[in-house]
Amino acid sequence: MANFELTRKFVEELKVLIDKQDNEEVSRILDDLHPADIAELFEELNIDEAKYIYFLLDDDKAADVLIELDEYDRLRFLESLPSEVIARRFIDKMDSDDAADVISEFDPNRQQEVISYIEDANVAGDIVDLLNYDENTAGGLMAKELIKVKENWSIPTCLRSMRRQAENIDEVYYVYVVDNNGKLKGTLSLKKMLLSSTGKLVSDIYNPDVISVGVDTPAEEVSNIMDKYGLVALPVVDHVGRLAGRITIDDVVDFMREEAGKDYALASGITGDVEASDSIWLLTKARIPWLFIGLIGGLFGSRVVGSFGGILDLYPQLAFFMPLIAAMGGNVGIQSSAIVVQSIAAGTMGLASPIKKLLKEFSVAVLNASVLAGLAFVYNMLIGSQEALTLTVSGAMFSVIIFASIFGAVVPLFLNKIKIDPAVATGPFVTTLNDIIGMGIYLTIGTFFYNWLA
Amino acid sequence: MANFELTRKFVEELKVLIDKQDNEEVSRILDDLHPADIAELFEELNIDEAKYIYFLLDDDKAADVLIELDEYDRLRFLESLPSEVIARRFIDKMDSDDAADVISEFDPNRQQEVISYIEDANVAGDIVDLLNYDENTAGGLMAKELIKVKENWSIPTCLRSMRRQAENIDEVYYVYVVDNNGKLKGTLSLKKMLLSSTGKLVSDIYNPDVISVGVDTPAEEVSNIMDKYGLVALPVVDHVGRLAGRITIDDVVDFMREEAGKDYALASGITGDVEASDSIWLLTKARIPWLFIGLIGGLFGSRVVGSFGGILDLYPQLAFFMPLIAAMGGNVGIQSSAIVVQSIAAGTMGLASPIKKLLKEFSVAVLNASVLAGLAFVYNMLIGSQEALTLTVSGAMFSVIIFASIFGAVVPLFLNKIKIDPAVATGPFVTTLNDIIGMGIYLTIGTFFYNWLA
Known part of the structure; x- marks a missing residue:
């Protein structure tokens, strides 16, 4: 399977084959495609073509494709299937985190129904557990599948158990070491296992320096921790320190x-x-609120x-x-926010106090404002504008830049303080307010200079 | 080592200990910190305090901290050290990709000098190889350290070789399988090795479905591929298909x-x-060009x-x-770009032709424009504005929204076509042009209606 690039030609040829119901040739083509490619292909097909293709896939691949679809397409597709088929053909083949993500998109009744059809009680239990966590926390990102060994085991016992556990897991990045109460003690690297003699105990070779997060840790913090420490997997512990699950980098990359x-x-x-490929209705709906x-x-x-x-x-x-x-106020405000x-x-805000941060923003603003107001002054002198107008434009520009800088910085700092996502402060909100206040400042200064010099 | 949060109190207490030259206590504190935490701490210290701490670290940790520092701090720090110390204490302890990144920041003479002090000729050769690649390509992101086995080896031979190779590598994610000419054939998962009997050959159990990129593949494409296929490591091949290196997810996450x-x-x-913590000068320099x-x-x-x-x-x-x-034109233009x-x-542009994409943008624009111009019309009727003004505002708003939508979409599509990063099209550039053109449209329409109705 080389890298695959979806082309219009490919899609058209495939549509012809689907139309001819050429199962054999379509299956041959699908065999060469990665689930992520098939999901991408789905966006170019109508629902009947997509269903035709879907039922040619084996169960494992079908489950993988389902996870790669975007939420909207997935729901549309699953709506037409009975709960039993969803549970047996898809949920059973997924990792617990993906299964919980898919099930969480259903309404509560459908959730119950699908879960009741899951054959393995442990799997069903894991999924129910995961559904309890907020999707923006470590608990919501983690999967239950992991390999754990006890600290007092010998290497051969450990290897035997790992072989058994590994059967249910796609990729093994770390092996976690727990004590008899299930509390996380550390990690055992596969490299260490490769290099160690079989006479040792797990407790001789495991690494106790393990970074972990609690089930309630916000997803953003999880992402910052994995990025900062360069981790590909991160163990999650419950409120008493017992290993509850693990988060892998791919889930965090999606989140990021x-x-x-x-x-x-x-x-x-x-x-x-x-996205540009979304429907006209979705695109309009996404754009009109801020325009309003x-x-x-x-x-x-x-x-x-x-x-x-x-x-x-x-x-x-x-x-x-x-x-x-108006534009200057808007631009400066967006920059600082x-x-x-x-x-x-x-x-990366650093440790300085809010007052220090604003003083710095003020210094930057004074520098920018002096340069730009100075240039505007020179321009108006050169084209021979009226004295009052020259002074008004430069005076207002100086004031508006400083006001908009401080305002643009204070709003997100304040929102963050009261636990609202500061990102809502950027864009049209700050721009619009700066526009209005900027106009007020400009015309007030204009009134002053024209009255004074008239 | 639990999660560490840098506090002002911690920094102040540490500064007191550094001032007292309390080596023992400072070393004890440093032992508990991850290299990434020490790098974060460095930003709060002056250069002398940082150096004092740096020379208390053992070589491996010192090298790890160096990689975590941002480029500016790292250069400032390394400038004061002789090339031999840099080569022996740091470069030798790093992975080849990190070593190449650090060395690439020096001027060419210093690069030569540092490389000449590297003891292991293979290591020096790898670094020189990596320095040849553009940093925004797969070659620039990859490291040379990887574990490779030949397809005709038995599992025991393979294990012996892997043990030897693993000694130089931090984490093992995949084992790559090559033929006798070094061409990439597939991957061998560690999980498969755990589960397989020793009587088999590599060729019996390896997975030939391997996704790889060429050394010249742009970094953005690398990142999209790893994201799409959920990969933690990606092999890189040279122009004739030989395995040249591997890219790990942490480097791609940094890039993303x-x-x-x-x-x-x-x-x-x-x-x-x-960042907000940068100097006033850096912040001003980053902001004034667009304001200008x-x-x-x-x-x-x-x-x-x-x-x-x-x-x-x-x-x-x-x-x-x-x-x-003006604001409406600016906002709409930013949205569509x-x-x-x-x-x-x-x-995720999808496969539609540029004409179709613009037609869609046009439809979205007409919807938005109708609603907003309609609301502005109702507003002006309610407050009893002059007929000419009412018609001008709504007419201009309708025209400006449609113009700005199309303009905002065309500019990045065009820039992308001529291989310029379309991101430069967003922000002040589109806003400023839309402002000017919007004013022209508004006043033209105003002239028309006032002349007609006057």
Whole structure:
């Protein structure tokens, strides 16, 4: 199986084969594809074509494809199947974390029904356990499948037990060492097992320096810990320190991608994780809420500008620079909120106090504001603008940049303090408020200078 | 070693101990810390305190800490050390990919010097090889350390060789199978080794379905492949299919984080990957370029608005809604470019043709534009605005939303076509252009309606 790239030609040829019901040739093609490729292919097929293909797959591959599908397609597909088929053909073939993810998408009655059809009581129990955890915690990310050995075992006992346990697990990254009460003691690396003589006990060779998280640890912290310490698997312990499960890097990478996508979307004024290939309706739904907020803000802003109608009547040239001042406030505000949001998410805020952080933001703002207001001043001098206009534009630009910088930094710091995701602060929210306040500052300064110099 | 959280108290107490030169107590504290924690601690210390701590660490840990430091701190630290110390104390203890990363940060003369002090000629050769690859390709991400076995070996031969090879490697995820010419044939899972009888050959049990990339594969594609197929390690082959190295998930996670951070920064108008804890100078430098572009754009915009000075003189109330129209164009443009940029980066654009993609964007835009222009119309009717103003605001909003949507989507698609990172299209660039064009559209429509209805 080489790398596969989905092409329009491939999809069209396959559709012809499906149309001809050429089971043999379609099966041959599917054999060469990875489950992730088949999931990608599904997005290009209609539901009947997808079903035709799906029932040509063997159970293991079918279960793998199901996990790779996106939530929306998966639900649409499973809705048409009886609970018994879902339990026997799919859930039984999945790791406990994937099984719990899939089942959690059903309504509670369907969940019960599917679980009741799972044959192995241990598997069903594991899934029920996992369903209790919030999906954004370590408990929600972990799987129950892992290899554990007791610290007082000999290497041969250990190897025998590992062989038995390994049968149910896709990949073995670490072997966990527990005491007689099930408490996590450390890890046993496969490399150490390869290099050790068989006369030793597990307790002689295991590594007690193990990093673990609790079932309630937030997913974001899990992701930061695995990234910081470069881990491919992380054990999860319950409230009394017993080994409850393990999180693998692939689940965390998925989580990270989703989070990065969400933050980026929020900064760009999009709600939800949409892609260019989603439907027109989904795309519109993701975009209109922030535009609506922008509209309300903008209409309110028009009242603010309107309240300066007198000065605009007298000096309409003040209007020429309104878009510049509004844009500058918006841009500066996004910059400072983005830096704070990213640093909070990555856990790299450093140890300085909030006052120190704002003082720093203030210094950066003064530097930026001086340069830009200075350049605007030179520009207006060169084109021979009125004195009052020149002073207004530069004075307002200086004030707006400083205000917007501080405002852009304070909002996410404050939201984080009151436990709201600071990422919502970026994008249209900060921009819109900065627009309105910027216009107020600009026209107030304009009124002052024109009255003074007139 | 439990999870460690760096606190101000901890740093202050440690600084007191360093001041007292209490080697014993400081060493005791350092023993409990992970290299990544020590690197984090370094950011809170001055250079002398950092050096004091650094020379209390044993060589292996010192090398690990060095890799965890950010580029800027690492260079500053290494500058003060002789090349021989760098080669013997650090480079020799690192994996080849980390060693190559560290060395690549030096100037060419220093690179030569450090490499000449590396004792093991194989290690030096590997590093020189790796330095030839672009850091944004699979060759630049890969390490040379891996375990490979030949397909015609017996399991006992294979185990003996693996034991020998494993001594130089931190973690073993996969064992690669090659033929007599060194060509990659497949993988041997450690789980399979645990479960297999010793009478078999490697060729009986290895898995030939191996996904690999070439040394020139772009890092972004590497990251998408590892994510899509859920891989923790990916073999890299040279131009004739020989196994050249392997990429592990931790390196790709770092790359992904950096890329996500860069895209987010670009969308927010920040150049370079800055954090809130960086210096005032670095923060200003990262923020002023886009603000400067915004200034130029805004000044140019003031000329555009100025060219409509006549109509603004007559009807200054037109100015009230300028910030709303500008903001709406900016917001819509960012949304549509962000969706396209993210979909290109994630490889999820789907197979539709560019024309189809733009038609879809157009449909979304018409939906959004109708709703928002309709709401603005109702608002102006309710507050009893002049007929001409009501028609101008709604007409311009409709046009600007549609224009900005299409423009926001076309720019990144075009940049991607001509092989420029489409992420630069988002943020201030699209916003600024949309601002200017939006003002032009608004005032043109305003001129039309006021002339018609006056």
